[in-house]
Amino acid sequence: MSRSSVYAIDIALVVLGIVVVWQLLHMGAGDVAISSPAATALRAGELLLSDAFWPHAAETGLALFYALVIALMIGLGVGTLLGGHRLSGDVAEPILVALYSLPKITLYPVILLVFGLGLEAKVAFGAIHGVIPVTIFTMNAVKNINPVFLRTSRVLGMGPMQTATHILLPATLPEIVSGLRVGFSLTLLGVIIGELFASHRGMGFLVMRAIGTHDVTTMMAVTLLLAVAAVLIASLLLYIDNRLHRRV
Amino acid sequence: MTRLAWIRLAIVLGAFAALEWLVQSGRISTHTMIPPTRMVTELWAILASGELTGDITQTLGNVAIACLLSVTVGFVVGAGIHAIPRLRRALDPFLTTYYAVPFFVFYPLLVYIFGMNNLPMIAIGFMFAVVAMIINTLNGLDKIPRVYDKVARMHQMSRASMALRIQIPAAAPNLFTGLKLSVAYAFIGVIASEFILAPGGLGYAIAFAYDNFDNETMYALMLFILVLVTAINMTLHYLEQRLLRRQGF
């Protein structure tokens, strides 16, 4: 058997293991606490086919998208500036790391006070989570550009635009994608937390509503859909990341 | 203090001063924000009155338990996975995408299962922190030079002695990174859970103050968490530097 097919089987075994553990938990805790994998998958299918589900999914997706775009724009801009200026970068790095490890949820009320309930608050909250890793990764990528590259571009008589597109971008892109990958996870987390607390729309809201009505199956189905979507997107980003880093 | 540290301090103080001025001068409404000096005095009053001591100890206790659990379990599981290369290869993609799953959606479920007590919060803090420890344990064990194996055998060391005297010290830089992340993630997990749904704790107190339009208490507590987490981070950072600098990491 080839190595890749062994690998595929191993991955399938891991997934199977997760399902088995889930089923055992279900059998131990009963229907009221944990719904079975089969029932959850069935309900997830129903949700995907129902009209009531999609506006919520779209709300979450939209909030995630806006938040990512904002986090990316600010993170790339600030990260480039900090990376290009040694002193600023050295001053900022520990502050950024400290901000990264802060429980930003405590700031959510401030966001709500500023933006009110709704999409904007979720977007802002998601962006706050995602912007820091993107900034840190971009900063390090720019800081660590091999200076020989820049001298080469001068020797070759390249203008600023050409230097940016043909040297800076390819040299920093792998690290920036790594930052985006970490940023994606946190942005999604921010958006979902935003929806769990003080929100009337989105997947997070669906989870809270289902728990309110003691509908465990729906709650778990929404959770499952979120988890699967998140893992798929993250795997895609991981694949791109690995490709850019020449790891595959 | 180094020059960089002075600049940093100046930036943080400057930010607070700017905020103070913006609020005092009415450019930001006091319905949204209160001046930082008020936060400090308010926080002092809250701490002195002792009305939140229970919430603070509850939060810190939960964070401590979640940390302890995730660091030990993460280390043991990490070492176990490392010992079985095939399992490790199969688990790798799950570990790297783990943090993309927003685990807080499990929180309501956990409250439903365990009831409204500390267990769900500890569980979320643990789920959040343990994988950071696993990943860093794996990274640390990966980096141990293979020649140490031979050295251990030349000294006829037992498996346990080798783990204690060679592998753990060799992996220490990464293990410490895992510890630092575990602390930060356990904090995030516990406080966020309290915030959403909890019988008490700092996060709950903030959410409660928000619901009751009590901006003074809310901002005072935010400041408290900010200072607390920063202090813990700086302590860990200092310990790490002391432990590792001499080793040239």
Next chain:
Amino acid sequence: MTGEIHAHLTRVTRVYPAVAGNPPVHALGPIDLELRRGEFFAIVGPSGCGKSTCMDVLAGLAPPSEGEVSFEGNPIRGSVPDGVGAVFQEDASFPWLTVWDNAAFGLRRQGVDAAEIRRRVEYALGFMGLRDFAQAYPAQLSGGMRQRVCIARTLVLQPRLILLDEPFGALDAQTRLLMGDELLRLWRETGATVLLITHALDEAAMLSDRVGAMSARPGRFLETLETGWPRDRDSSMLEGETFGHITGRLWQLLRSESQAAMGHHPDAAQGGTRREAG
């Protein structure tokens, strides 16, 4: 010099088993090697020919696929015998311990008492020229100094057979010569049997009583030369013409083997050699 046999390999081969789709690698042998008690033996050979593998087998770190290994009359099977010390090709100093604690590592594992540890460590550090760095950490030392830390860590155990795998690989040529003198001094003072693996022909020729020249992988001894040096020798022998004869002979033996190791076909190598020479 023609004393008793201290350690020997008889018809030893070593084949690394196939892993993950890669075919098995026949790394060594079959070779025979007899180390006489108290002699200084050097092995030279092209890169990847199995020198380190040979040392692992002799130290009991790797089992031979075929053949017999013995040390002081007892067969070596699967464990490191007492009285054998080894310094490896890679830097194996522990970055979390000071130079002093690195050197004391093995003695502490054996439960030697503190006064004795101090005596032996201080002697070894002095010997390796590390006394001023006793409290330094390896990260503060150069590559060559770290390798000396590893030698000190082995020396304190007072091994009767010392195996050294390219201990000076990280050093410049001049320092190598000086370290070679130190090594000779160590060998004379301890009376131990020394096996030195090196890829530097001059080093092998200068230091050893006998030099084994190994073929490209799977490594076999092409020839073993007796250098005929007196026991009391040092790097000043470089000036004499005997030295030139020995290195010349070694290079003659190893040239085509080295080409083979680099992937050149032995027959086609003729032209290549001429171009290089011309």
